[in-house]
Amino acid sequence: MDFPQKERGVRIRGQSSILAVVLLIGMVATISVGIFLVGAEMMANAEHQSEQEKIEQSFVKLSRQMSSAAINDDVTHSMTFESGQSGAITKTNAGSIEIQSSDFSKTIQLGAIEYRGDDGSIVAYQAGGVWRERGNKTRMLSAPPINYDAAKETLWLSVSDISEEQELSSGEVTMVHQETVPLQDFVQNEKVTMTITSDYYRGWESYFRHQAGDAVVRNVDHSNRTVTVELGYLEADSAFDSGVTYSDDYTVDKNADVDGPTSQGNLPPLDTVISDMINDTETGEMTVDEDLGTVDTTLTKGDGTYVADSIEEAGHLRFNLTEGNATLIVDGDINAGGSTITVTDWDGTHSLKVYTTGDLDASNSGDICVDPCDTDVSAELIQVFGTSEMQVDFGPGGNSRFEGVLYAASNEDDWPERNGCESQVCIHSNPDVYGSIVASSVKIHAASAELSYDSSLDTADIPLHPESYTLPPRITYLNIAHHKIDVANG
Structure with a gap:
């Protein structure tokens, strides 16, 4: 049947309107799904970032509590610890610090508390410092208590360590001081070499470069995961x-x-x-x-x-x-x-x-x-x-x-x-x-x-100054303390 021209136009326009509505609904649905997916991913990323920040802040707080436990050995310290869904573990053999001068040698074994995320990132406490590592990059979240004061000619090193291996879950964590091995030594006009062996050696390297300059870092051995630093001055005779x-x-x-x-x-x-x-x-x-x-x-x-x-x-x-x-x-x-x-x-x-x-x-x-x-x-x-x-x-x-x-x-x-x-x-x-x-x-x-x-x-023997004058000293005192602390859920 033939429709009049006007009626056919009305029908075509009606069909176009219906098609436009269908397309619009499809576009809205597609955009909505896209927004939902992007929003879900953003929410997941935000949640992961929030959890990561909570864990990092918790480890920094833990380092402070460990320092307090090392000083106050007659008090039980506690805190609310956040270790995510994966939990954390304590290690008693996670590296070492070897300290040497011409007539002095001391090796301190290092423990660690470590959290490993699903994305491969690591947050770790070691020797008073807190590190965040991902791939080949390590970032220091809290500095270890190592202080070299050239004016006072003293190297201070206070290591708060873990006494036993165990798992730590989120919740209350207690810290109890077990023992301290103190060591004070006098060295006359010396340089002191420290070799740190650790999974977080890159963080230690960055710390020493920031604290004392590039010259103190004498060697970085990636295969053995060590960094060697020298504090104090070189021998003037080698100038x-x-x-x-x-x-x-x-x-x-x-x-x-x-x-x-x-x-x-x-x-x-x-x-x-x-x-x-x-x-x-x-x-x-x-x-x-x-x-x-x-x-x-x-x-x-x-x-x-x-x-x-x-x-x-x-x-x-x-x-x-x-x-x-x-x-x-x-x-x-x-x-x-x-x-x-x-x-x-x-x-x-x-x-x-x-x-x-x-x-x-x-x-x-x-x-x-x-x-x-x-x-x-x-x-x-x-x-x-x-x-x-x-x-x-x-x-x-x-x-x-x-x-x-x-x-x-x-x-x-x-x-x-x-x-x-x-x-x-x-x-x-x-x-x-x-x-x-x-x-x-x-x-x-x-x-x-x-x-x-x-x-x-x-x-050649070339004195740097007349005999009646003296050079500034290198390191005169070593002040080292190694603290053992029990850390457990409780």
């Missing part, structure tokens, strides 16, 4: 055993001409020594042969002790060491230009020591070397000592030469940018450095730079 000894960072342009060994470690800064020397020259406690003031002309000197306010680019000091040693104390900067400090004559047994409170800038053909300054004679002849705040620039501009040893021990890690270099010692383009450098950080910034180690320094 010039390498071409570069740095505590923070050493960077070399891949095309630079570098020859000689390097090493990383802390050496004592000379701030106090240099300050005391300056003070003694002013009070008359140290005999001074001549006050040179601001050196801005050419002067020739022999053996003896000299003081100066600064050395400017126009200043040139020439030393004849055939009769004895010379000491130059500069209470200011050394701005090297041309042959600024040179040894013109020597007999092989004497040396020139330069102590300065300021910076060394040899950026424009500034030479500190043994005449004629074009042959590697002996880096032992010229010895330059600076404070922990000393900044050194060799180059850019010209062909500056440094022949000697440079000692500016420092633990600073933040230096101002100078010609694209942000290190304590910057070796820019064209300089020639022969000898040895001790600093916080050294950057060989250009391919045209040269750095060569004088191997005779390995056996």
